[in-house]
Amino acid sequence: MKKLLLIALIAIIPAIAGAGTDKRKTKKANKETTEWRYELEAQATGQQGTKVIKVWSYSKKPSVARNQAPKNAIHGIIFKGAPGIREQRIAPVLALVKNPKMAEEKADFFTAFFADGGDFMKYVSVTDVANDVVKLDRKTYKVGVTVTVQYDALRKALEQEGVVRSLGSGF
Amino acid sequence: MKKIIFTAIFVCLSTLSMAQAKKPTLMVVPSDVWCNLNNYMSEFDNQGVTEKYPNYDLALQSDPDLLLVVSKIGEMMAERGFPLKDLASTLKSLKQQTAEESVTSSKSGDMIAESPLDQLNKIAKADIIIQMTWSINKTGPKKSITFNLQGLDAYTNKQIAASSGTGAPSFASEIPVLLEESVLSHIDQFNSQLQGHFDDLFTNGREVSLLCKRWSGSDMDFESEVGDDELGVLIEDWVADNTVKGRFSTSEYSENKLSFDQVRIPLYNESGRAIDTRRWANGLRKYLKKEYQIEAKLSTKGLGKAIITLGEK
Numbered sequence: 001m002k003k004l005l006l007i008a009l010i011a012i013i014p015a016i017a018g019a020g021t022d023k024r025k026t027k028k029a030n031k032e033t034t035e036w037r038y039e040l041e042a043q044a045t046g047q048q049g050t051k052v053i054k055v056w057s058y059s060k061k062p063s064v065a066r067n068q069a070p071k072n073a074i075h076g077i078i079f080k081g082a083p084g085i086r087e088q089r090i091a092p093v094l095a096l097v098k099n100p101k102m103a104e105e106k107a108d109f110f111t112a113f114f115a116d117g118g119d120f121m122k123y124v125s126v127t128d129v130a131n132d133v134v135k136l137d138r139k140t141y142k143v144g145v146t147v148t149v150q151y152d153a154l155r156k157a158l159e160q161e162g163v164v165r166s167l168g169s170g171f
Numbered sequence: 172m173k174k175i176i177f178t179a180i181f182v183c184l185s186t187l188s189m190a191q192a193k194k195p196t197l198m199v200v201p202s203d204v205w206c207n208l209n210n211y212m213s214e215f216d217n218q219g220v221t222e223k224y225p226n227y228d229l230a231l232q233s234d235p236d237l238l239l240v241v242s243k244i245g246e247m248m249a250e251r252g253f254p255l256k257d258l259a260s261t262l263k264s265l266k267q268q269t270a271e272e273s274v275t276s277s278k279s280g281d282m283i284a285e286s287p288l289d290q291l292n293k294i295a296k297a298d299i300i301i302q303m304t305w306s307i308n309k310t311g312p313k314k315s316i317t318f319n320l321q322g323l324d325a326y327t328n329k330q331i332a333a334s335s336g337t338g339a340p341s342f343a344s345e346i347p348v349l350l351e352e353s354v355l356s357h358i359d360q361f362n363s364q365l366q367g368h369f370d371d372l373f374t375n376g377r378e379v380s381l382l383c384k385r386w387s388g389s390d391m392d393f394e395s396e397v398g399d400d401e402l403g404v405l406i407e408d409w410v411a412d413n414t415v416k417g418r419f420s421t422s423e424y425s426e427n428k429l430s431f432d433q434v435r436i437p438l439y440n441e442s443g444r445a446i447d448t449r450r451w452a453n454g455l456r457k458y459l460k461k462e463y464q465i466e467a468k469l470s471t472k473g474l475g476k477a478i479i480t481l482g483e484k
Binding site: 089 | 194
């Protein structure tokens with residue numbers, strides 16, 4: 001009986017430890033999102049109201065970086081924008097928020113919006129998880145994921161929250 | 172109690188309705204270059220010189236690609252809460268108005284009064300013209316579109332927003348698909364600049380121009396001594412006192428003409444009521460009459476240009 005318990009414990013402990021490690025890595029990935037540690041590039045002109053972009057995220061585990069890609073994409077579209085590619089004549093995607101202090105001014109909204117499984121998920125879908133994995137050093141992977149962002153819907157949602165001014169506001 | 176609530180609601184509603192600045196109208200038109208390249212021009216003889224002007228009617232009736240681009244831009248601007256004035260409908264309604272006026276008479280046989288100025292003003296107009304040009308580039312079997320979108324303030328003639336570029340070359344895509352792609356990839360940049368223009372407008376006031384002239388029969392000119400200074404200087408002082416941060420530039424000053432450009436007028440008056448160029452310039456007209464007993468005629472061109480003519484109405 002004791003043996004059985006011991007075997008069970010040995011089997012469970014690494015699983016719990018693994019889950020804990022993943023949680024820590026996700027937490028770290030979330031921190032890196034707020035610290036702008038990701039890169040975006042415009043990929044193509046999508047269907048009306050959408051933008052197709054490629055997100056490069058960093059993590060010790062490629063799966064964590066992949067999972068973080070949608071959040072990074074939305075964060076980037078709101079605050080950073082995505083540069084275009086001149087050689088391929090792809091137009092840049094402009095950041096929705098122009099006021100650099102907006103993240104602090106609307107901190108409560110953005111904390112809830114970017115929580116794991118938060119509202120940001122409504123505006124992004126992963127289009128292509130090609131095997132774009134670059135091992136930068138012994139501990140860091142850079143992972144590229146192509147996503148489609150519902151740009152117009154996201155802008156409207158931010159307009160309703162008072163984060164972005166609508167074109168006709170004030171008139 | 173009910174009365175108080177009713178009064179409070181009424182005051183709130185009227186304040187809200189007054190706090191709205193006048194919304195500029197936008198219209199998409201093909202550029203003269205595009206019309207010329209696609210042979211949508213008409214000619215007229217101007218005292219022996221043949222001049223060309225764009226024939227929008229012909230272009231809209233003949234070119235499905237033009238209709239597609241106009242409607243796509245319109246659709247995307249409406250989605251941004253800024254529905255556009257439609258060029259085709261405006262042209263149609265102008266024609267209908269002219270036809271109706273030509274057959275309308277009163278019971279005593281009088282026709283509709285129309286001055287030469289009214290006739291001149293009867294053109295398709297908007298406060299901001301979105302002018303577009305595109306050309307199709309062909310390299311072997313590949314096609315691409317060079318697209319140019321310009322937002323022009325119709326009265327200051329300034330370019331207030333623009334976006335241009337050449338799309339990715341394609342073997343397979345049809346021209347309408349490439350055109351749609353061009354609109355989609357340029358409209359955000361364009362709207363972002365337009366937003367910048369509107370933001371500037373709310374901060375620094377609306378940019379307009381003011382032209383002061385005099386009737387030839389008027390015994391006053393702008394160099395006449397009135398009060399303690401020349402009339403032109405007094406007008407200049409009034410403009411300085413009634414612009415946002417005193418911003419304006421005097422581009423012409425002569426005995427017969429005073430011209431002010433980059434005049435930044437406030438969007439609201441002291442009572443919080445939205446004002447436009449006519450209302451603002453009417454203040455100058457009233458000032459001249461009240462302070463110096465000078466009669467003047469005020470006319471405007473849309474939201475952006477006021478003309479004051481001294482002497483009589």
